[in-house]
Each structure stands twice: as C-alpha cells, then as structure tokens.
Ligand SMILES: Nc1nc2c(c(=O)[nH]1)N[C@H]1C(S)=C(S)[C@@H](COP(=O)(O)OP(=O)(O)OC[C@H]3O[C@@H](n4cnc5c(N)ncnc54)[C@H](O)[C@@H]3O)O[C@H]1N2
C-alpha cells in the first residue's frame with residue numbers, strides 16, 4: 001500500500017503539536033549554560049547599584065569648573081571596593097578609580113590623561129570634554145531595581161551567565177533535558193570497534209545523531225536492535241518505560257525486514273505520518289506512544305537520517321525549550337543553476353559561505369546520493385528546493401538549514 005506523503009511544512013506543523021513535557025529543575029549557575037531559563041529574572045538592585053566612576057582620574061565639583069578653577073588639591077583616593085568618601089572642601093578633588101563609588105560632593109570625573117600632577121595638586125589641562133556627570137555611570141541608568149532583565153524561556157549563553165551572576169542567582173531554574181534513546185536497527189550493522197565482514201557495515205547514524213544532540217548540550221543513549229520482529233517488539237516496549245524521546249534510524253521503508261511501522265502499531269503507538277514529499281528522507285515515520293512520547297523513526301540512509309535530524313528534530317527540540325540555540329531557517333543565494341526531478345522537495349547539500357559584501361551564497365556539493373556520508377563533511381548545510389518545479393536559477397534566495405556552525 002502506498003503511504004500518503006506530506007509536505008515538509010506539514011511535518012513541522014504535526015511535530016510541533018506533539019510536546020515533550022519538559023520539567024523544571026534547579027541547577028547551579030555553573031551548570032546553567034546551554035540550558036533554557038525557566039523563571040523570570042529581576043534586577044535585585046539598581047544597575048549600576050551606585051554612581052560608578054567610569055574612568056581613572058580625579059573627581060571634582062562641576063561648579064568649580066564653571067568658575068574656571070583648574071588646580072585642585074588632592075584630599076584622598078577613592079578606590080573601587082572602598083566605602084564612599086566625601087569631598088570636604090569644594091575647591092579640592094579626590095582621586096577616583098574606575099569601579100569606585102562616586103564620592104559625595106563631586107559630580108564629574110576628569111580622566112588622568114586630561115590632567116598634570118604637581119605634588120599634591122592636580123592641574124587640569126584639557127577642558128574640552130568636561131561636562132556635568134561626565135565619566136560617571138549613573139545609578140540605575142541601565143535598569144532600576146525590580147525590573148525584568150531576563151525572561152523565562154531565554155537561552156542561557158555565556159552572556160546571560162554574567163547577568164545571572166550579577167543578580168546573585170547561584171541557583172537557577174531551567175528546563176530539564178529529556179532522556180533520549182537513539183536506536184540503530186539492522187542486522188548488517190556492527191560496532192565501530194569491530195571489523196565488518198563483507199556483508200556488514202559499521203553503524204554511523206546513531207553516532208551522528210548522538211553527537212548532533214551533544215553539540216546542543218543533550219545526552220542520549222544508543223541501542224542497537226536486530227531485524228527480528230519479536231525482539232524489536234520486546235526491546236522497544238521496555239525502552240518506552242525508560243526514555244522520553246525516541247530516535248530510530250533504519251527499518252522504516254518497504255523492505256521485508258523494515259519492521260518498525262508494524263511493531264509500533266502493535267505497541268499501540270499512534271502514527272502521525274509515514275512518508276514525506278522530500279528527497280532524501282522520504283520514508284520518515286513519526287508517531288507518539290500511548291504516554292505521548294514522540295518517536296522520530298528516520299530513514300536509514302546516512303544523509304536521510306542526518307537531514308531529518310537537522311531539518312526537523314533539532315528545530316522541534318528548540319520549540320520544546322529542550323535546547324537553547326535555535327537551528328533557525330535562514331536564506332541563502334544559490335550560486336549556480338540547479339535542476340532536479342520534481343515533485344519531491346529536494347534538500348540540496350551545499351557549501352554555504354559569506355562573500356566580502358556579507359552575502360550568503362550556497363554552492364551545490366556533488367555527492368553520491370543519500371548513502372554517501374562523505375558529502376556531509378564537504379557541505380555545511382542543506383538548501384531546501386520546494387518540489388513544485390525542477391529548475392532553480394543562480395541568484396535565487398532559498399531556505400537553508402545549517403548543520404555546521
Ligand atoms: N522499494 C523501496 N525501497 C526503498 C525506498 C522506497 O520508497 N521503496 N526508499 C528508499 C529510501 S529513500 C531510503 S532513505 C531507504 C530507507 O530505508 P530504511 O529506513 O528502511 O533503512 P534500512 O533499510 O534499515 O537501511 C537503509 C540503508 O541505510 C543503512 N543504515 C541503516 N542504519 C544505519 C546506521 N545506523 N548507520 C549506517 N548506515 C545505516 C543500511 O545499511 C542501508 O544501506 O530505503 C530505500 N529503499
């Protein structure tokens with residue numbers, strides 16, 4: 001029986017409706033990078049918390065500058081990390097260091113570079129840029145105490161870590177990582193460390209999927225199941241008890257030993273689709289278990305597995321807040337004419353690069369089809385050529401899916 005094939009855009013819609021229920025956990029700040037924030041973060045103090053000296057120099061009272069005073073006796077030194085000092089005599093100055101609290105009774109900082117020292121007197125030589133509150137990072141000018149500075153759902157990168165540290169979040173609420181099972185199927189597969197017999201190959205898909213997830217900060221466990229109907233049924237059933245998300249590779253096409261769709265059906269899994277109007281990756285199967293656990297059963301050819309991982313699984317994980325760095329849809333310009341046989345959307349392997357004007361070009365990479373792993377390392381992205389037509393011209397702007405950063 002012929003499967004009903006759906007468009008790549010429908011795949012996106014269907015998988016988006018399936019949600020992995022990410023739970024919220026508390027981690028220390030040091031384990032938070034790469035996670036997604038699960039709480040709103042407010043400023044615990046003003047940003048900055050005091051009038052912060054922004055240049056090393058002297059602090060004076062601006063009214064003295066207006067009066068034309070240009071020599072100031074040094075009363076003392078206000079260092080960063082010392083309590084606030086007070087200028088006693090308005091006509092004097094205090095030396096002040098970047099990061100220090102601005103002393104009381106002063107309202108301008110004059111950098112050392114604009115002054116000359118003569119004993120305990122500082123002589124101002126350059127008045128050109130002196131203005132009231134110059135070189136002072138004013139209290140609360142960035143954010144007021146209590147204001148929202150990071151929204152729940154934000155990706156925690158090294159930049160956010162700085163902000164979380166500043167407001168004292170040594171423990172942070174984040175979305176937990178799902179438990180992933182990656183299942184390689186096929187009697188022909190042997191382990192990486194084994195020497196394959198002439199009729200065997202080493203398994204690679206499970207490792208590309210696992211490392212792709214690892215690149216996004218997610219752990220997973222690999223299993224290898226043989227093409228034995230009863231074994232598959234038993235093993236998969238027990239995996240359902242242990243894991244949240246399942247990514248299979250192989251065993252979903254029309255072969256005599258492509259048992260997965262039938263096994264899933266017998267295990268009560270609801271099929272959402274089987275077959276996508278795309279090349280590679282046409283036999284992609286997707287469904288959910290009775291407990292609503294998603295199953296991505298990806299076609300076994302290595303380029304198909306890899307394309308489906310990058311085009312569907314990774315963006316879905318981003319939607320689920322399981323990963324923080326989106327694999328966003330971007331657009332690139334086709335660098336040469338390209339023709340393929342419609343009507344399946346064609347995911348063209350391309351080498352994408354920016355030219356000196358900042359324009360993103362996509363140059364087709366010649367490969368041996370969806371079984372050719374070597375083409376994946378020559379290319380760095382897939383260009384999505386929709387299947388309504390066969391001829392695409394140089395300079396056309398098309399959606400691109402990067403898998404290398
Ligand atoms: N009569 C038809 N035959 C095929 C069709 C079709 O529509 N009608 N579709 C073809 C397409 S397209 C693809 S893609 C493959 C998908 O096959 P399966 O998902 O059933 O995968 P397998 O048959 O198990 O294996 C296919 C191929 O991939 C290799 N493989 C599988 N797992 C791994 C792994 N973990 N690491 C490396 N390589 C793996 C496997 O050895 C096979 O060479 O079906 C076409 N056939």
Ligand code: MOO
Pocket residue numbers: 278279280281282283299301304370371
């Ligand atoms: O389309 Mo299959 O996914 O070519 O190998």
Ligand SMILES: [Mg+2]
Pocket residue numbers: 250251252253254255258300
């Ligand atoms: Mg097969």
